[in-house]
Amino acid sequence: MAFPLAVVLLALIGSAVCRPQLAPTTCVDNGQCKQIDPTQLNVHLVPHTHDDVGWLKTVDQYFYGTRNGDQRAGVQYIIDSVVEQLLKNETRKFIYVETAFFWKWWQLQTPEHQERVKKLVNDGQLEFINGGWCMNDEAAAHYQSIVDQMTWGHRRLQDTFGECGIPRIGWQIDPFGHSREQASLFAQMAFDAVFFYRIDYEDHNIRVKEKRMELLWQGTDDLGKASDIFTHIMEMGYGPPPGFSWETARDNPSDDAIIDDPESEDYNVDKIVDKFITYAKQYSNYYATNNVLFPMGTDFCYEDANAWFKNMDKLIKYVNAKKVNGSNVNVFYSTPTCYLNGIHQANHTFTTKSDDFFPYASYYHSYWTGYFTSRPALKRYEKVGNNALQVCKQLDVLSLGNGKNEDKITPLREWLGVMQHHDAIAGTEKQHVSDNYALKLYKTIEKCQSVVDESLNILIGDKNLNQLFCNQLNVSACAVTEGTDNIAVTLYNAFGHNINRVVRLPVTSKAYKVFDPKGNAVKSDIVAIPESVLSLKERKSKAKDELVFEAQVPALGFSTYLLKANSVQKSINEAKITKISDAFTIKSKSLNIRFDKTGALNSIELKNGKVVDFKQNFEFYKAKDNNDDFHQPSGAYVFRSDGDSPQLYNTTTLQADLVETSDVKEVRQKVSEYVSQVIRILPNNDMIEFDFVVGPIPVDDKIGKEIISRWETNLTTNGLFYTDANGRQLLERKRDFRPTWKLTVYEEIAGNYYPVNSRIAIRDEKQDIQMTVLNDRSQGGSSIKDGSVELMVHRRDLYDDHFGVAEALNEPGVDGKGLQIRGKFWVLFTSIAEAAEAHREMAYDILLEPSLTFAKISGSVEEYVKSHKTQYSGLTKELPKNVHLLTLEQWKGSSYLIRLEHFYQQKESQSLFSSQTPIRIVSNRKELS
Known part of the structure; x- marks a missing residue:
């Protein structure tokens, strides 16, 4: 992303977590780690616990330690135990990651105990790593939400511990793949490094052989070295070496304790030290x-921290004694910060990576x-x-x-933070956890x-x-x-640009008049709600029916439209519905979209006169079961x-009908008993909207199914396609190819x-045509064959895939017969240059669709307009x-947090790559400039 634009009261995306000047604090050691010996092999023991904010149990069940039949884990006891052991020995260290859990624990402590913990932080014994509200996913999380959850976690730590509580390291040990945009964001947050575990097994094997498990990751092409970040990949995983786990509070037995009594027949110091x-x-x-890093701990460890630290104390003592x-x-x-200090002392030149x-x-x-698509309804609800x-x-x-609304806004801040986990x-959570996520999200939105309600009324x-709200x-x-x-229907636009939006409101009357903010009547239509929507469980x-009209809403503002029922019947335009039996063409702003006699898409004529084959189908992959030699089924x-x-x-x-309004x-298509869609074309733009309903997916045949929407063209794409990284950068992909090693295709x-x-896109460079598909939630997608794009919309699998959730991805829906979902895609054909400028803004227009109250x-209309x-x-x-x-939000006291960012990558638009336009933001009675 290009250089951010600085204004007063601005926290830049280049420093994504607000870092004001803090009062001087003495942070002992500060990661310098005097124990490092450049002449020795330095083994950094990093005690840690990985505490998921929901997975097999809910957040509260994990924190309080209930429902241990699903997983034995109690985070409050973990932190209790760790703090107690750190206080006993000043040489001991521990890192903690999930601010959501720590903050929950912190609020339960006495002021005296809080002061003891602050000293542990100041002395460098307890170090916060990552520091977001959670350890976020890197595939399905949007960068706006990543920035928000990191901001809130860091604010809690900074407010509580000052400078010594500010994390300097990214610790993404468990996400299932890693995003270039995440690396860029970490670098812009002034992190020194990122540590993680999960990379492709082939990539891992090559890196191990070539000693390339550490690298300099280039987060974006636009910011140069400002987005580069040192990256450490854990060869052993994020758990301890085999034979060195002392987790006595878990169901699995711990490894042998170190017995250093020379009179004991079980004395084992020499054996363990040599090992x-x-x-x-x-x-x-x-x-x-x-320097090597040993992560000492894994999921929900240290409920009995005494066993860990007592044995590590002995291990350190007796291994170091061998030096004589x-x-x-x-x-x-050690800590990751300390480890990084050792790396700097080694003065090694590392290889780079830019994908x-x-x-x-x-x-x-x-x-x-x-998991790019798993639980599509929850993915949409998060948006x-x-x-x-x-x-x-x-x-x-x-x-x-x-600040008076802090207690109402913060619960949603924090739960959206949890949702990025x-x-x-x-x-990839259990069903009852997914249900709890959705319930908590509903309560905090409310x-x-x-x-x-209150804020709009003040402004109105x-x-x-x-x-009132229609959820x-x-x-x-x-x-x-x-x-x-x-x-009075009020549309609020959180986007910084003016928008036009088609509004669809369910109504029981066919007689309405709609008036704009000035009191002028606007054109509206009555359109029958599709049968597939009427039958949603x-x-x-x-x-x-739906009342349909177009609204214009100013940037960072609202427009109120007035609806008056029981008006003159002739003011309503009722949609005409025709059964399709012949081929036909619909014209948009500058395109001709052609359908065949069944009502299926056939081709599209672009504004330059070129005709492109253009077909769309719903298809499904049969989900692999558990019965082949590899025992790897499709799952969460x-x-x-x-x-x-x-x-x-x-x-x-x-089955297809043509529905026409003014x-x-x-074009309404019924594809099967559980798949249908509406293809909408507006005369004033060239965006083709696909409004689909899928489910419940039938599994009576005992076959799981992965439903996709596939668009096929005759564009020449040479195996290349493009996908966004967390809604920000657009990255080039190549089929059956990895930039850093030769892929074996299985x-x-x-x-x-x-x-x-x-968004996902394909390009025909020779014809200068790009087709882009934008979506309303995170999904998995690809271009499996040239000229095509597919996105997975829904999944229903019948087997657990053996990676810990111990449950098939088989969502029951409201009646127990399977989940139904409704979603949208938008497809555009443009030149490649036009796509770069238009589609990024359109993606945010979709993300920040106007809020309706x-x-x-x-x-009368006149009276309302005059008095409001x-x-x-x-x-x-x-x-x-x-x-x-x-970002625009109340921060602390009378201060505000404002972030402005450059919208485009450098390669997308040279003409829009820089700007020096002054910006003013005006509140109710106050200019923020």
Whole structure:
């Protein structure tokens, strides 16, 4: 990403976590690690625990230590025990990662105990690593949410511990593949390094042989060295060496304790020390310097920290004692910060890497690419939650909340932070945990809605209004619009640019008039709700139609449209529905989209007159079962297809209708009993919208299914396609290829799947044509054959894939018969240069779709417009095209946190790569400039 634009009160994306000047604090040692001996093999013992904020148990179940039948784990006891042992011996060290758990524990401590813990932090015994609210996923998490959750975790640590609590290291040991954008963000957060474990097994084997388990990762091409970050890959995994685990509180038995009583028949010091020294020397062969890192701990360890530290104390004592007899192994308590200091002293030149670590395969047929799509409803709900959080924070600032809403906003901040966890947004948790994530998200969104209600009413100028919310518009249901005659509909736009948006509201009356913010009547239509939506199991509504109109909303502001029911019937345009039997063409702004006689897409004529074959189908891969020699089925983590060709739904039975309104034309397709979609084409733009309903996926045939939407063209793409990294950078992908090693192809489909957070594209360089598909949630996608793009929309598997969740990905839905989902895609054909500028902005327009609130009103339209502010913007004018408002929120006291970022990568747009336009943000009565 290009250089950020600095303004007053700005926390740059180049310093993604706000770092104001702090009062001087004495941080003892500060990672210098005097124990390092440049002449020795330095073995850094790093005591740690990996505490998932939800996986097999919920966050609360993990913290309090309940439901131990699923997994024995109690985080409150872990932190209790660790702190107690650190206080007993000042040489001991420990790192902690998940601020969500630590903060929950911290609030339960007495002030006296809190002071003891602060001393541990200041003395360098307890060091916070990563420091986000959680250890986030790197495939399905959007960068805005990553920045938010890192910000909040760091704020809690900084407010509590000052400078000594600010993390300097990224610790991403468990995510299932690693993103280039994550590396770039860590570098811009002023992190010194990132440590992780999971990389492709082939990549791992080559790096081990060539001593390249450490490298300099180049996070982006646009920022140069500012986005480079030292990267350490753990060869042994993130657990201790074999034979050196002393976790007595877990179900699995611990390894032998060190018995150093020479009178005991079980004395084993020499045996254990020799084993450790032998292992350390062997392990050092995988790394290029005389420093090796041993992670001492794993998932939910240290509930009995005494056993760990007592044995590590002895191990350090007796291994180091061997140095008088010529041993060159120097072992000590350490942290990743200390380890990095040893690396700097070694002064080694490391190789570089500029691509990412996707997809991750742990073995020949185990490609962890299924989780890119797993739990699609929860993935969508997380995006809804992020939108709600941005709206809530912005309106709090614009209405001058001045901190009074902190207790209503923070729960959503924190739960959205939890949602970024690598077993939350990833979809790799147990079903009851997924249900809990969704429930908590609903409750915290509801708290923030009260802030939206109050803030909007302040800005509108009527504190007596009651802003209502329709949380089921995704299934075309809304109690307010279905039972109220006169409504003020307020659309708030959290995006820094003006937008036009088609509004669809479920109604029970066919007689409505719609008025814009100035009181002028606007064109509207009544359109029948598709049958596939009417039959959704969770839908509770009497509405059969939608009122459709177009709204214009200013940047960082709102527009109010007024609905008056029971008006003159002739004011309504009711959609015309025709059964399709002949080929036809629909014209958009500058394209001609052609359909065949069945109602299926056929081709598209571009504005330059070129005609491109353009077809779209829903297909499914049969999910591999558990019955072959490899025993690797498709599941929550792994996608493994049974065969290399998807099954095509029978297009000869396609049922399709053409729905025409005054503006929009829709083609409604019923593909099968559980797959249907609406293809919408608007006359004033060239975006083709696909509104689909899939599910419940039938499994009576005992076959799991992976449903995809595939678009096929005759474009020449030479095996190349492009996917976004966390919604930010656009990365080039090549089929059956990895930039840093020669790939052995064992899974032709799964091995070519990549995470798609906002968009995927193919290009025909010779014809200068790009096709881009944008999505409304994170999904797995690929271009399995030239000229095609596919995205996986839904999964239902019947076997556990053996990576710990111990449960098949078989979501029950509201009636226990299987999950139904509704979602959208948007497809655009442009020149390559046009795509670069248009599609990034469009992706954010989708992410930050306008928030809708509803107020019941009385009186005339004229009276309402006269007595209320019906249009508002927090900007004196919309932001320049290349500038994006990433963050606007109340910070501390009377301060605000504002982040602006450059919108484009350098290669995307030379003309928009720089800007010096002044920007002013105006709150209710105050200019923030």
